[in-house]
Amino acid sequence: MADQMRVLIIGAGWLGLPLAMHLQTQGHWVMATRRSEKKILDENLHGHVPLVHLDLAKDNAESHLHQLLKQHQVSHVVGCFPPGLRQSTKNVAPKSTYAKQWQRIVNACHDLPLQKIVMVSSTSVYPERAQAMREEDASLTLAMAQDNFSDRARAMLQAEQTVIDSQHVYAIVRCSGLIGPHRHPARFAARMAQVSDAAPANMLHQTDAIAILTLMLSQADSMVVNATSPETVSKARFYQQAITLSGQSMALPEINQQPDKRILATRICQLGYQFRYPNTLDALAAIEPEHKVQQ
Numbered sequence: 001m002a003d004q005m006r007v008l009i010i011g012a013g014w015l016g017l018p019l020a021m022h023l024q025t026q027g028h029w030v031m032a033t034r035r036s037e038k039k040i041l042d043e044n045l046h047g048h049v050p051l052v053h054l055d056l057a058k059d060n061a062e063s064h065l066h067q068l069l070k071q072h073q074v075s076h077v078v079g080c081f082p083p084g085l086r087q088s089t090k091n092v093a094p095k096s097t098y099a100k101q102w103q104r105i106v107n108a109c110h111d112l113p114l115q116k117i118v119m120v121s122s123t124s125v126y127p128e129r130a131q132a133m134r135e136e137d138a139s140l141t142l143a144m145a146q147d148n149f150s151d152r153a154r155a156m157l158q159a160e161q162t163v164i165d166s167q168h169v170y171a172i173v174r175c176s177g178l179i180g181p182h183r184h185p186a187r188f189a190a191r192m193a194q195v196s197d198a199a200p201a202n203m204l205h206q207t208d209a210i211a212i213l214t215l216m217l218s219q220a221d222s223m224v225v226n227a228t229s230p231e232t233v234s235k236a237r238f239y240q241q242a243i244t245l246s247g248q249s250m251a252l253p254e255i256n257q258q259p260d261k262r263i264l265a266t267r268i269c270q271l272g273y274q275f276r277y278p279n280t281l282d283a284l285a286a287i288e289p290e291h292k293v294q295q
Contacts, residue, residue, distance in 0.1 A: 004027060004028055004029060005023070005028045005029070005075050005076050005115075005217060006028070006029045006072065006073055006074050006075045006076065007020075007023055007028055007029065007030045007031070007074070007075070007076045007077075007078060007217070008030075008031050008032070008033070008068065008069060008072070008074045008076070008077050008078070009030065009031070009032040009033070009078045009080055010032075010033050010054065010056070010065075010077065010078065010079045010080060010081060010105065011032075011033065011034075011035075011079065011080040011081030011082075011120075012032035012033060012034050012049065012051055012080075013034075013080070013081065013082075014178075014182070014183065014206075015080055015120065015178065015206065015209060015210070016032055016078070016080035016081070017032060017049065018206065018210060019078070019080065019209075019210050019213055019214075020032045020049045021049060022210050022214065023214065023217075024048070024049065026214070029072075030049060030050075031049070031050045031051075031052060031068075031072060031074075032049050032050070032051055032052075033051070033052050033053065033054035033068075034051055034052075034053065034054070035053075035054065035055045035056075035057075035081075037053050052068065054068070056081075056101040056104055056105070057097075057101070061101075061104050061108075062104040062107050062108050063108075065104070065105065065108035066107075066108040066109075066112075069108060069109065069112055069114070070112060074112075074114065075113075075114060075115045075116075076114065076115055076116050076117075076118065076217050077105065077109060077114060077116075077117050077118070078118045078120070078213065078217070079102065079105055079117070079118070079119050079120060079163075080120045080213075081101075081120075083097075083098040083122070083152075083155065083156060083159070084097065084098065096155075096158075097155075098155050098156065098158075098159045099155065099158040099159040099161075099162055101159075102119070102159040102162045102163060103162050105117070106162055106163065106165075106166040106168075109166065109168060110166075110167075114168050115169065116168065116169045116170065116171065116217060116219075117163055117166060117168045117169070117170045117171075118170070118171045118172075118173065118213060118216055118217060119159070119160065119163045119170065119171070119172045119173065120173055120175060120213070121156060121159075121160055121172050121173060121174045121175070122156060122174060122175055123174045123175065123176045123202060123226060123228065123263045124150070124152055124153055124156060125138040125143075125153045125156045125157050125160065125174060126138045126153065126261055126263070127142075127143075127146060127148040127149045127153065127261075128148045128149070128150060128261075129148055129261060130199075130259035130260055130261060131261060131262070132261075132262045132264050133226075133261050133262065133263050133264060134226075134264050134266065134267070135174070135224045135225065135226060135267055138153070138157060138174075139157060139161075140154070140157040140158055140160070140161040143157045160172050160224075164222075169220070169221070169222050170222045171216035171217070171219060171222070171223055171224075171225070172223075172224040172225070173212060173213060173216055173225055173227050174224065174225065174226050174227060174263075175204050175209055175227045175228070176202035176203055176204045176226070176227065176228035176229070176263050177201075177202060177203045177204065178203075178204055178205075178206060178209060179203055179204070179205055179206070179283060179284065179287060180205050180206030180207065180209075180283075180287060181206065181287065181288065183206070183287075184242065184246055184287050184289065185203070185238070185239060185242040185284065185287075186239075186242040186243050186245070186246035186248055186250075186289075188239070188242075189239040189242060189243055189250070189252065189253065190248075190250055192239070192253040193253060193254065194253050194254045194255070194256050194258075195235050195236050195239050195252060195253045195254070195255060195256070196234065196235050196236060196255070196256050196257065196258045196259070196260065197234045197235070197236035197237070197255050197256075197257060198234065198256075198257045198258060198259045198260075199234060199235045199258060199259055199260030200232050200233070200234065200235070200260065200261075200262045200263075201232050201233060201234065201235045201237075201238035201239070201280050202228050202229075202232065202261075202262065202263040203228070203229055203232065203238070203280045203283060203284075204227050204228050204229055204283070205229070205276065205277045205283035205286060205287075207276050207277065207286075208227070208229070208275050208276050208277055208283070209227060211273070211276065212225070212227045212268060212273060215271070215273055219271070223267075225267050225268045225271070226263050226264060226265055226267065226268060227265070227268060228263040228264075228265050229265070229275060229277060229278060229279060229280045229282075229283055230264075230265040230269060230275060230278050231278050231279040231280070232262075232279065232280040233280060233281060235260075236252065236255050238280055238281070238284065239252060239253075240252050241281060241284055242284055245284065245285065245287075245289060246289045247289055
């Protein structure tokens, strides 16, 4: 990464904004977008990352993004925004919304000399099977042919396929459950009805997520990678430790023995990435307890 990159990060949220700040410290030119104009004003009071307004749900988003990319001679685009599938209403088809947003990004990049598109995806793309999951275990083709992929997985994979078909060099980074500053897992436990002692806790600290995305920006080839701590414990043990470390007086949800998938980090490790927090308990211990866990 000796050469300066000109990076546009779409989605300056919990992950996107610290990623932008990290890239800036490495000497790269960075700009980021927010969907809320009010939040742009708030964020500009706290940092030096240029923020601009972009709402991918708007019909003019494609032309606006194209102008931004061309005007600032952007070399790398990072899509770092949630799919929003849980907020879908009865009048909006969740399978198409996220993919449509990514199609607008791809269209805006179409005739520009970009070096790379990086998509922050999720390990929720994998089928509902209690087994180890490698990158090749999820694709749109597989999801259309098998009934153990959820609607959410198919929606995510449709968006991934849009990036794959973009004719640009790409990286799709499938992140496990993201934890870190202001996202303490104890708050997740408070919302759970049950937790399994036979299912692995697939988690990733924000620090490792930022470092992996930075690495992916520098890779010359197109690829899909899992981003997850390579060592973990059961969900029951993980969330019990989260509650203990948070200092909150809450009980662990009812424990069951339901097995679940284990996400493998083999490929990212083969690329030479060394995790700051290779074990999910190490990642958990590194999070400063929040003053009050949100219920």
